[in-house]
Amino acid sequence: MAKIEFQVEHLNLYYDKFHALHDLTLDIYQNEITALIGPSGCGKSTFIKTLNRMNDLVEGCKIDGTIKLNNVDIYKDYDIIDLRKKVGMVFQKPNPFPMSVYDNIAYGPRIHGIKKKAQLDDIVEEALTKAFIWDEVKDRLKKSALALSGGQQQRLCIARALSISPEVVLMDEPTSALDPLSTLKIEDLVLELKKDYTIVMVTHNMQQAGRVSDYTAFFLNGDIVEYDRTSKIFEFPQDKRTEDYITGRFG
Ligand SMILES: Nc1ncnc2c1ncn2[C@@H]1O[C@H](COP(=O)(O)OP(=O)(O)OP(=O)(O)O)[C@@H](O)[C@H]1O
Ligand SMILES: [Mg+2]
DSSP, rough: OOOOEEEEEEEEEEEEEEEEEEEEEEOOOOOEEEEEESSTTSSHHHHHHHHHTGGGGGGTEEEEEEEEEEETTTSSSSSHHHHHHEEEEEOOSSOOOBHHHHHHHHHHHTTTOOOOOOOOOOOHHHHHHHHOHHHHTOTTTTTTGGSOOOOOOOHHHHHHHHHHHSEEEEEESSSTSHHHHHHHHHHHHHHHHTTTTEEEESSSSSHHHHHHOOOOEEEETTTTEEEHHHHHHHOOOOOOOHHHHTTTTTT
16 A cells, blocks of 8 residues: 555635535645546535635635645645655646746756755756656757747746645646647656655546556545545446546536
8 A cells, every 4th residue: 555645634615605515635746646526516626726825915815724745734734835855746737937948947946945056056957857858858948938838838838837746736637728739648657656756647538547646536526436446446436426527528
């Protein structure tokens, strides 16, 4: 059995009076890919953001219950800077900073106090290599990241997330803005990253969840209807609503 990375217990989340997540309890496993699926508005993004406290900034957002990362409560016993260092995030729309390719990747390490050029050079090359984009950008490191294609920008953003050596990478629909070829590149990349990182990924694409993930959680109206090994969810769903969703009958 894989080690537990996140232990979520009785998690409730409210946006003012709106109860968006209902008493969620689940374990997320280390070095596995966990897919979060479900129809629009069911709470996938809300949930993934609780894992690195992105909701802290949302006015009116309240949480109860606990989330532990390697047994440490991320809401009570973690400094947010330390948490974000361990839990990186990649968003739906590629969002490189308006600066050079190199500076995008060096940004996080610099904030964490790394100043030596040789060390930064190594980090930049390693992160871009891990994100399968080094060969495409090695001759244009000083050029603006905004000049890259959408698929390249997304791999750059993944490299940026890796540059601070996180343990976990959260991805909220990382391929929904990309063409099919770029999507497959990201999927290959995610499969490769699993060796070194725990990945949690929101996707609307059932084939994608089936191709890459080890575990799948099916969300509906703020509840997790079913959470299990992906093969089980897809081949032997226990709940009729899961079956209806994955066979495309709603959502
Ligand atoms: N900042 C916010 N303030 C108030 N309500 C919010 C906020 N963010 C999300 N919600 C509500 O919480 C519910 C869950 O939204 P969430 O964005 O988590 O859904 P989702 O599953 O990610 O949907 P999608 O697939 O469309 O991205 C929705 O009803 C949404 O309107
Ligand atoms: Mg969402």
